[in-house]
Amino acid sequence: MVNRVVKSKLVEVITFIAVVLMIASPFYVVQSQYVPREDTVFIIGVEWGTVRSMNPYTGNPTTLWGHAYLPLFTYSALKDVWIPTLAERYEFVDPYTLRIYIRAEAKWSDGKPITAYDVEYTYFVTQQVGVGPGAGCQDYLEYIKAVGDKVVETKMKEPPRNYYSFLSCSLNFWPLPKHVIQPIFEKEGKDGITKWDNADPATQVVSGAYKIYYFSPTDRIILVRLDDWWGKNIFGVPGPKYIAHLLYADNAAANAALEAGDADWAGTFIPEVWKLQAKGIYTWYKSAPYYVGAGVNFLYLNLKRPEFQNPAVRKAIAYALPYKDMLEKAYFGYSPQATGVGVNDLVEAYKKYLSSDLCTKYGLTPDCRFETNIAKAKQILQEAGIDPSKISIEIATPSGWSDWNMMAAMMAEALRAVGFDASAPTPDFTVWWDSLTKGTYSAVIGWDGGIGFDHPWGVYRYVLDPRLSFPSGNWEGYTNTEVIQYIDAIPQLMAEPEKQLSLILKVQEIFLRDLPAIPLFYGAHWYAYNTKYWVGWPSQDNPWWWPTAPWDTQSWPIPFGLVKAGQTPKAPEWIDKLAVPTSKIVSDLAKAGAPVPVTVTVTQTVPTTVTAAPQTVTQTVPTTVTQTVGVATVTMVSTSTVPTTVVSTVTAAPQTVTQTVTEWTTTIVLAVVLFIIGFVVSWFIKIKRK
Structure with missing residues (x-):
């Protein structure tokens, strides 16, 4: 009799646990997906169908990786200037050789220093794999190498002596941590490094102010701010604690989220965008042509x-x-x-x-x-x-x-x-x-x-x-x-x-x-923003940065100028303070010594059939x-249509909206298993009673 009571209670307990797990799963199983609406910039227009990984060696990474990994210099097309980022300065050794000095403060998120050897090895792997940071630069560079812990040297290939590509490949290079990618590449080779998803919040090592918080290829990607990142004394700390991108079925669904206030930053085509100004949604220009x-x-x-x-x-x-x-x-x-x-x-x-x-x-x-x-x-x-x-x-x-x-x-x-x-x-x-x-x-x-x-x-x-x-x-x-x-x-x-x-x-x-x-x-250049939750966005009236869509890797400065609605925004002072005009680089190049004269044979061609x-x-x-x-x-x-279920939960607390998507798979499987166990135990008890 005692055994029957115990077994009966066991069934009740197991069933109770299964029910609790089913109910609590949004907070128990996927608590990492919880992000307060007022602390998050939601973006649209970057990912369609499947969320791409943060591995540039796939050849097709999510461009959100630009918020986690920074370049040596960042280029702004609006003012034709370069912002020293991981690097603090450059120097022409001669008209064909450039040295780039990495900031002494620059560190990876695990505390290890960012060095010239990171740059050198990142480029080495790119050359072996064929894709990644600096892909294609081998046609214009003799080499990228470390000549000191914090000094990178690049040399232009002659011919073709292409200064545009030489400078772009050198200054706008995006390094990865050597101590992370080297073990993968040496152990697993090309296949291993191209399959590295770089999406584990516990192990990801970054150089920027954000890193992975949650990643699901079929659902969303969320980045979280690193308040103690190495650049806070130079660049400050971005306003939003989180940057999140949800998957939407198509362009219309994504734009509907923007219009409803569920998204803040858009890189999508929006018909009749001027009609959204009444809802606090703007573009670079407030009148035609609206976009740059x-x-x-x-x-x-x-x-x-x-x-x-x-x-x-x-x-x-x-x-x-x-x-x-x-x-x-x-x-x-x-x-x-x-x-x-x-x-x-x-x-x-x-x-x-x-x-x-x-x-x-x-x-x-x-x-x-x-x-x-x-x-x-x-x-x-x-x-x-x-x-x-x-x-x-x-x-x-x-x-x-x-x-x-x-x-x-x-x-x-x-x-x-x-x-x-x-x-x-x-x-x-x-x-x-x-x-x-x-x-x-x-x-x-x-x-x-x-x-x-x-x-x-x-x-x-x-x-x-x-x-x-x-x-x-x-x-x-x-x-x-x-x-x-x-x-x-x-x-x-x-x-x-x-x-x-x-x-x-x-x-x-x-x-x-x-x-x-x-x-x-x-x-x-599709760039629209919603002022419901965040203000300080770059615009014609506030041109502190150029109107970069969230799918542009040069967009990483934008979160640094954002503050919550109701607060007074302030454009980051470091942009103008650090900016190096392209004309200054050209002047420095000229001072480095005259290159070999260029000979061009001008031929007069009579128009002919092509x-x-x-x-x-x-x-x-x-x-x-x-x-x-x-x-x-x-x-x-291109836009792919993938059915997606998005559940939005509105919390009663003022100004707090929680956006969550429930991952039921693990919970359902566990519940089914427990249900089967309970059924078997119950059946066993009935057999005993007979």
Whole structure:
């Protein structure tokens, strides 16, 4: 009888424990997911489908790793300046050799010093693996090596003597802790280092002010602030204690979270964003164009096709396009028309690269734009003896890219008015991308290499260099080798700006003469913020940092300027205090001694038909595709739809909202096991009773 009572009680206890575990699981099993809303910056637009790891050796890490790992120097495109970050200064040993001095205070989060040997070994592993910090830099650097505990030395490769890539690879290098990655690489090799997830909060070692707090590939990533990080006396401590990114099914769901106040920082396309200002959501500008334009988006015509090899056809198309209408209606006024020579004139520092005389010589407006002129388009074709009705143009854009889809449809309509057989298909992204890799497309809207301190050289190399092919550049298949000498010489003349400008204008003349691609607009740098919980965001009225989307690794300074709503924000003083203008670096380079003179053979080429040799390129396209060419990095993010359940719990305490997602798997399994045990014990008791 006693045994029966004991066993019966045991069943009750086990059942009670199972129920308690089921109820308490949000706080017991996943307590690490609990983050107070008022202490957290929630971001959208970085991760889609699956949360990527913080391992740069995968070749496709989450860009949130930029908040945990810092570079030697950080570049700001807004003011064209460099911020000494892990490093405190640089020194040119000679025109080809640079030394970078790491801060004495710089330490990893485990207390070990950050040294030049970390930089050296990080680059070594990158060279072995083929991806990671400094990938591609071997084409421009002889070496990156430690010449002291805190001194890194880099040497430029000659040829090609590319100062843009040399400086970018040297200054903007992101080291990892040698004492962490060396044991993995030496024991497990390439396979081990590429599979390292770097997501364990207990073992992760970082150089920045944040580290992993919670990581789930199918759910979210949360970073937590390190209040005692090494840089607090130089850079201070960021305002938000946590940075969190939840997975959303699609762009619309992510934007809905921003509008509802469940997200604070967005890197997504938002239709009619001005309507959200009433809810405290803003962009860089409070009026059109709202966003800062970055790289140039082009209409790329496939020059492998005979119908597009005559420059007259391309110029007629350029004059037919409805730039103003499509940018206002399809792009919501988020960008003005781009200059016809690919120079981003929204940035004051770049206007010096424009020549009104050159532009008007080739039929553009004095501010270097193509005007929409259907009559002129017809005239160009008539004078060239070309019948547009015999030319088929399919302007393909990926399905679901609503802004591009509408632009393509409007362009096709305008081209039909000229007489072309034009259409605007919208294939799935993978089909669209595959047509580019195989060279089977007719025409597409596409991007360039973005803007940076190498502008506009970066644009011209990406669009014109016949040595490149998709996806690295030269989408259209331009084959004029005349331009190579200028593309190679421009980076060598960084310390001689007048000579450099003369070559840039020569490239522009070739571009206007041949018009291998048609500049359309500046791709908006998606940056929006919600002021419900956090204030101090950079903006046109508060331009302490440039409008970086959360998916940009150079965005790490933004949390340092944020404070909770109701408090008075203060822009970080260290940015202006530490900033080194690119012009200062150029001046220091010139003082280091004159490099070997650059010889450029100027050839006069009569306009000819441009023919491209067929090429086949095989490319596997993941959700995010990143291609690095020199210093230009292009990141294209496609949206995947993955059902996600998000549970929001609102706590009664004022100003406190808890966002949690319950991981039921472990709890359910445990409960089921306990239930089975209880059932078996109960059954056993019944048998005994019989």
